[in-house]
Amino acid sequence: NAGVTQTPKFQVLKTGQSMTLQCAQDMNHNSMYWYRQDPGMGLRLIYYSASEGTTDKGEVPNGYNVSRLNKREFSLRLESAAPSQTSVYFCASRRYGGREGGTDTQYFGPGTRLTVL
Amino acid sequence: ILNVEQSPQSLHVQEGDSTNFTCSFPSSNFYALHWYRWETAKSPEALFVMTLNGDEKKKGRISATLNTKEGYSYLYIKGSQPEDSATYLCASIQGAQKLVFGQGTRLTINP
Numbered sequence: 001n002a003g004v005t006q007t008p009k010f011q012v013l014k015t016g017q018s019m020t021l022q023c024a025q026d027m028n029h030n031s032m033y034w035y036r037q038d039p040g041m042g043l044r045l046i047y048y049s050a051s052e053g054t055t056d057k058g059e060v061p062n063g064y065n066v067s068r069l070n071k072r073e074f075s076l077r078l079e080s081a082a083p084s085q086t087s088v089y090f091c092a093s094r095r096y097g098g099r100e101g102g103t104d105t106q107y108f109g110p111g112t113r114l115t116v117l
Numbered sequence: 118i119l120n121v122e123q124s125p126q127s128l129h130v131q132e133g134d135s136t137n138f139t140c141s142f143p144s145s146n147f148y149a150l151h152w153y154r155w156e157t158a159k160s161p162e163a164l165f166v167m168t169l170n171g172d173e174k175k176k177g178r179i180s181a182t183l184n185t186k187e188g189y190s191y192l193y194i195k196g197s198q199p200e201d202s203a204t205y206l207c208a209s210i211q212g213a214q215k216l217v218f219g220q221g222t223r224l225t226i227n228p
Binding site: 044045050056059090106108111 | 123126149151153159160161162163166168206208210214215216217218219220221
């Protein structure tokens, strides 16, 4: 049981290059999320997927696209990278047992540190 | 997206002392509040999930309370230890799916 895995762990891009960050979870969770973490900003939601086949924008979706390939995998794509997208990216999946179930928990991957030059 | 605020942003506490910090969130359309503990170079880990006004949760020396009517939650650490040093994040869930995080409180325990 690996939990949430992310690849790559580190990446350096030049402005204008594209890349896809991969995320997979083996916990059979319906919901998956992409966040970015910048100094002094906490975690900001980029996109989320409440279930297989659906995706929705979060706080900071501009410059990103996502694909929920199946229940396990949720990828984040940068079509034309910009220096402002230099950040640490976290993927998370969520066990959701209902509001009163007390089992609503997010599990985070190890993060991808991206630098755009 | 409505803001979630945490205070203070950073805190230095002597080992053995108790401490607490605050998370403020929009009280309208409240769904749930999460607390996470985030150690340097690791990923955030869930501490508490709180849904009902007046909720109190406890895990060892760490506890949290929730006031949904006024939109705040307190996290308490009793008898701080060096291993408690971390950033503590709260997140308000909006619309059942969107988690909006505060900027975190960075706690440092001085031996």
